[in-house]
Each structure stands twice: as C-alpha cells, then as structure tokens.
Amino acid sequence: MTPDHLARASAQAMLADDNATKHLGMSLDFVAPGQATLSMTIRPEMTNGHKTCHGGFIFTLADSAFAFACNTYNQRTVAQMASVSFLAPAFEGDLLTATAQEVWRQGRGGIYDVRVTNQSGTPIAEFRGHSRTVKGTHLPEITE
Secondary structure: OOHHHHHHHHHHHHHHOOHHHHHOOOEEEEEEOOEEEEEEEOOHHHEOOOOOEOHHHHHHHHHHHHHHHHOOOOOOEEEEEEEEEEOOOOOOOOEEEEEEEEEEEEOOEEEEEEEEEOOOOOEEEEEEEEEEEOOOOOOOOOOO
16 A cells, blocks of 8 residues: 555545544545645624633644644554644634645654644634554555
C-alpha cells in the first residue's frame, strides 16, 4: 500500500466514527501523509453575541484537520497539546478551510500547524498541535 493510499484509507476509517466532524458539517477535502484539509460553513447556531463565529467552532475545525493529518500513518494518534491564535473574525455563511501540515514527527510525537482561512483566503486563525501516538491502528495490520 502506498503512503498516499494508506493516508486516505486511514482517514476514511477514522471519519466513519467521527461524529463531531460529521455533525458540524465538516468536509474532508484532502488528505496525504502528514496533511489534511477540512472545510465547514458557519451556520447561525455557530455565532456568538458579537454576531461572529464562536472561537470554539474555529478551534474545532482546526483540531479536526490536525487529527486527520496526524492519523495518516495508520497509528491511532491523539492531541497532547494545542493552541490557537485568532487573527480575524468569521461570520455566518463564511466557508472556513483548515489546512494542516506536519512540521515534525519522530517516535511517538509530532507537531502540526493548521491555518484556517475564509472563502476569500483571509487568515482567520493559526493553530499548532502536538500529537502523541497511542496503541492501536485504524486499519487491520498489513503484512507483506
């Protein structure tokens, strides 16, 4: 199995059980080893008292992109730590895209950066996540 095929198969297996990502209407747009892109349209119930998207939804989109990127190697991987910097507001109807990229991966740890932009390409948030592999795989072990 090629690394790209393994990444896609791992992502599809993970998505099948990811109720949060599906319930929020996120779309898995791209996946490759150490990379993932997800998008989500901001719905009225995602806005706060300022009439902007609640930061928790932006964080969740970035976190989901991070999760899919760091799980592309058929190893169950979870967040160890994550932080976000909000750069600009998002509004009802905006299409947000989170693009995750692996920065470093060694042993059981990894670091991933995620940029969230709106439909015009305006940066909305920057997210950095630290991952940790745990026991288990998404797919049955493959022997050659």
